[in-house]
Amino acid sequence: MTDVLVVAELLDGGLRRNTLSAVRFAQEVAGGTGGGFDVLAIGEGTAAAAEALTKCGARKVLTAEIEGGYLAEKYAPTVAEVARSGGYGVVTATASTYGKDLLPRVAARLDAGVASDISAVKIDGGTLHYKRPMYAGNVFGWCTVESAVQVVTVRQTEFEAAGEGDGYAGAESVGVEGAGSDRVEFVSIEAAKSERPELTEASIVVSGGRALASSENFKTVLEPLVDAFGAAMGASRAACDAGYVPNDLQVGQTGKVVAPRLYVAVGISGAIQHLAGMKGSKVIVALNKDKEAPIAQVADYFLVGDLFKAVPELTTAVQKARS
Amino acid sequence: MKILVPVKRVADPDNANKMKVSADGSKVTSDGLEWKINPFDEYAVEAALRLVENGATGEKKGEVVVVSLGPDEVQTTLRQPLAMGADRGVHIKTSDDALDSSVVAKALKALVDAEKPDLVLMGKQAVDGDSNTAGQMLAEHLGWPMATFAMSITKDGDALVVGREVDTGVLTVKVSLPAVVTVDLRIVAPKSVKNGATPDSHVYAEGARYASLKGIMAAKKKPIDVKSLGDLGVSATPLVKYSKFELPAARSGSVKYVESVDELVGLLKTQAKVI
Numbered sequence: 001m002t003d004v005l006v007v008a009e010l011l012d013g014g015l016r017r018n019t020l021s022a023v024r025f026a027q028e029v030a031g032g033t034g035g036g037f038d039v040l041a042i043g044e045g046t047a048a049a050a051e052a053l054t055k056c057g058a059r060k061v062l063t064a065e066i067e068g069g070y071l072a073e074k075y076a077p078t079v080a081e082v083a084r085s086g087g088y089g090v091v092t093a094t095a096s097t098y099g100k101d102l103l104p105r106v107a108a109r110l111d112a113g114v115a116s117d118i119s120a121v122k123i124d125g126g127t128l129h130y131k132r133p134m135y136a137g138n139v140f141g142w143c144t145v146e147s148a149v150q151v152v153t154v155r156q157t158e159f160e161a162a163g164e165g166d167g168y169a170g171a172e173s174v175g176v177e178g179a180g181s182d183r184v185e186f187v188s189i190e191a192a193k194s195e196r197p198e199l200t201e202a203s204i205v206v207s208g209g210r211a212l213a214s215s216e217n218f219k220t221v222l223e224p225l226v227d228a229f230g231a232a233m234g235a236s237r238a239a240c241d242a243g244y245v246p247n248d249l250q251v252g253q254t255g256k257v258v259a260p261r262l263y264v265a266v267g268i269s270g271a272i273q274h275l276a277g278m279k280g281s282k283v284i285v286a287l288n289k290d291k292e293a294p295i296a297q298v299a300d301y302f303l304v305g306d307l308f309k310a311v312p313e314l315t316t317a318v319q320k321a322r323s
Numbered sequence: 324m325k326i327l328v329p330v331k332r333v334a335d336p337d338n339a340n341k342m343k344v345s346a347d348g349s350k351v352t353s354d355g356l357e358w359k360i361n362p363f364d365e366y367a368v369e370a371a372l373r374l375v376e377n378g379a380t381g382e383k384k385g386e387v388v389v390v391s392l393g394p395d396e397v398q399t400t401l402r403q404p405l406a407m408g409a410d411r412g413v414h415i416k417t418s419d420d421a422l423d424s425s426v427v428a429k430a431l432k433a434l435v436d437a438e439k440p441d442l443v444l445m446g447k448q449a450v451d452g453d454s455n456t457a458g459q460m461l462a463e464h465l466g467w468p469m470a471t472f473a474m475s476i477t478k479d480g481d482a483l484v485v486g487r488e489v490d491t492g493v494l495t496v497k498v499s500l501p502a503v504v505t506v507d508l509r510i511v512a513p514k515s516v517k518n519g520a521t522p523d524s525h526v527y528a529e530g531a532r533y534a535s536l537k538g539i540m541a542a543k544k545k546p547i548d549v550k551s552l553g554d555l556g557v558s559a560t561p562l563v564k565y566s567k568f569e570l571p572a573a574r575s576g577s578v579k580y581v582e583s584v585d586e587l588v589g590l591l592k593t594q595a596k597v598i
Contacts, residue, residue: 011491071496072459073468097489101471104424104456108463113425113562116454129566134453135339139351142567183499184468187484191492200490204597229598237508241529247474247509248492253450254508256490262597272339279574283595285587291580299578300595303587313584321588321598 002089002128004029004037007079007106008053008061009098013045015052017201020161022094023056025121025154027162029090030057032123036167038062040082040174042075050171057165063173069186072102077177080109083149090128095153096200107151114151115143119158136253136276156200157259157280192248194233199249202232204262205281207251210238211267211289211307218244221311222266228318234258234278236268252277267307270295287311324385324500326371327440328409329431330364331391332400333451344568351568358396360403363446363506368404369531370476370510371444376408378521386410390434392427393419398547405542406534412547413438415555423561424452426552428460433555435465440501442483447472447505458505468498474509477517 004026009016019039026037039058041049046063053061064078083091083106091106093099095117107114119140120131127144130152134141145151199205206226212218218239226233234251235244251258253276263281268274270286270293278284279298286299287307296302303310334342334353343352360368368389375385389404390413391397401412415430435443448455462469470485474493477484487494488507498504509515513526534542552558581587591598 070494072471076463097472097487100455101459101489104459105463105469107425107456108428108460111425113423114454114456114460115563116456132453133571134351135334135342135451136336136453137571138339139342139344140569140571141351141565142569143563143565145563147562181468183502184470185497187495187497189489189492189494241509241512246492247488248490253453254447262591262595272337283591283597285591286578296578298574300574300576301587301590302578302580303584304580310584314587317584317588318598321592 002029002033002035002126003087004035004090004092005083005086005088006037006039006058007091007093007099007102008039008041008049009094009096010041010043010045010049013048015041015049017161018094018096018156020056021156021159022092022099022154023058023162024159025092025152027057027165028121029123029128033126035089038086040064040079042066042078043070054168055164055166056162057167059167060169061171063171064176065173066176069189070098071181071184071186072105073181073184075102076105076109078174079106081177082174083110088149090150090152092152092154094156096156099153103151103153110147110149110151112147112149112151113145114153115145116153117155118152119155136272137279138272155257157257192246196226197232199232199234199251199256200258202258203260204229204231205234205251205258205260206231206264206266207234207236207268207278208239208245208266209236209268210242212239212244215244221308225264225266225311225315225318228315228322229262229264236274237271265295265299266311268295269293270297324375324442325438325440326374326385326387326442326444327435327438328364328367328371328387328389328404329391329443329445330368330389330400330404331361331449332358332393332397333361333449335359336362336450339450344570348567348569358400360400361446361449363448363450365531366508366511367444367446367506368407368409370506370516372408372532373516373521373527374476374478374518376521378525378527384520388413388438388440390415390431392417392422392430401547402542403534405545406538407532408538411545414547414549416549416551421552421560423563424454424456424460425562426557426559427457428464429559430552430555430557431457431461432464433557437555442500443503445503445505447507458503462503465503467502469503469505470496470498471505472507473504474507475515476504476510478519
């Protein structure tokens with residue numbers, strides 16, 4: 001019997017939806033071992049987050065309201081204390097930059113091992129076996145964590161957002177541990193705002209590469225295609241490095257991992273580090289002038305040609321097909 | 324300022340798709356692939372050098388110490404940052420099997436206690452295990468503030484103002500030294516590191532610097548101090564144990580080349596059924 005503590009991610013005064021991937025994992029572990037799970041909402045907007053979590057199958061939502069912006073130093077003592085006093089066998093969060101930043105600090109406080117960015121869990125006689133991508137997704141390793149508490153971050157694209165469950169008994173606030181943050185200060189968050197779907201949650205992603213050649217071309221050539229699909233926009237590292245688009249659009253081993261229903265790679269050659277972030281997509285379309293480009297290794301459909309001619313044509317055709 | 328930079332050797336990441344798994348699945352091997360310094364660690368070395376030097380004059384005020392854990396071969400890995408300009412190396416001699424992030428963090432904690440650097444600067448993740456955990460664990464063991472996924476560092480007295488690349492944009496934090504900072508790719512952009520000594524007008528070349536021939540010769544004479552985990556008083560064993568490895572399933576079917584936009588849209592509609 002393993003009880004699981006899910007650490008929710010809060011954003012803009014409420015729950016960030018990616019939390020539901022960690023909840024899905026908790027449902028699997030609790031269900032498979034006969035345990036239960038609770039969610040800890042920590043940060044700003046815990047009441048709204050708790051409200052959003054009443055039907056996810058958690059026994060309770062623990063809230064720790066902390067103002068002034070996220071800092072791992074500020075949150076880790078409380079998360080670790082809740083984990084310790086609640087007797088949880090597993091502490092988990094979704095492997096976003098938030099989960100990856102916070103949970104290893106929690107693990108160190110608990111002298112726990114971390115299975116990072118897992119893609120699956122298998123329960124065998126009460127033992128949890130974690131599958132995780134390594135070497136930019138070119139090898140999968142199966143591991144166990146041999147500490148009293150196991151800390152696990154889960155890959156959002158591999159754990160579908162949790163559906164509804166029952167058994168909810170209410171929210172309960174927990175004490176905030178104060179120590180640990182006097183030498184670090186939250187200065188600012190400069191958030192990119194977009195009307196488009198979030199990259200990691202979109203069912204269609206259209207990404208551009210260096211072949212787009214300028215930020216102007218991202219706007220005038222690629223964005224109409226993105227919007228024709230109702231998609232999120234992504235980019236290769238090369239396009240981000242060249243300054244064509246902001247870094248938070250980067251798809252890859254560094255950057256975001258996506259697995260949409262349809263991924264359209266425009267002018268992206270397909271370096272190993274890029275493939276690591278998108279090869280889990282259901283259907284992959286490549287538009288490239290070089291038919292030998294490595295993106296062909298993972299593409300289902302490949303249109304060879306000049307993107308400046310093909311993309312506007314495709315935009316019109318998609319608009320027509322979807323209208 | 325004294326900076327400690329941990330570095331790891333990894334199988335050539337640009338050929339990671341050539342990694343192999345033994346027939347019984349018990350081992351992953353990189354036979355035939357070159358060992359390289361983990362790219363994020365190489366960027367940490369570059370950032371460390373930019374923090375202690377005047378980029379315009381080459382004058383250096385501070386010390387950069389590099390450390391690696393592993394078998395004797397890691398000394399080769401250590402020579403590269405020494406050739407780039409780091410001052411000396413520490414080799415913590417172990418077998419690779421004796422290590423996981425938690426052991427590495429505890430060993431580095433012990434080394435920091437002995438070396439007393441002002442800053443530990445390291446890659447945000449090693450691109451073999453892809454765990455992204457050692458820096459955070461080290462910071463917690465030390466009770467130090469941290470800034471992970473750094474894309475910019477500006478020295479401000481006894482503190483660093485660090486821009487962190489996070490999912491939603493850039494989160495800026497100010498950490499008092501001593502601290503742990505883990506770096507992301509953009510830390511080696513031409514103007515990502517500002518130390519107050521290098522003129523603001525100075526523009527670094529993109530990426531990590533190449534070692535000069537002079538640097539390579541000098542590196543051969545720079546000291547590498549060899550220690551064991553026992554010397555550091557660390558008896559920890561890995562908490563994460565791997566039992567099996569497998570290669571990812573190949574994508575079903577091969578690529579279909581299409582001639583026109585009309586053909587593509589037709590297939591997406593009728594065959595793939597995604598629009």
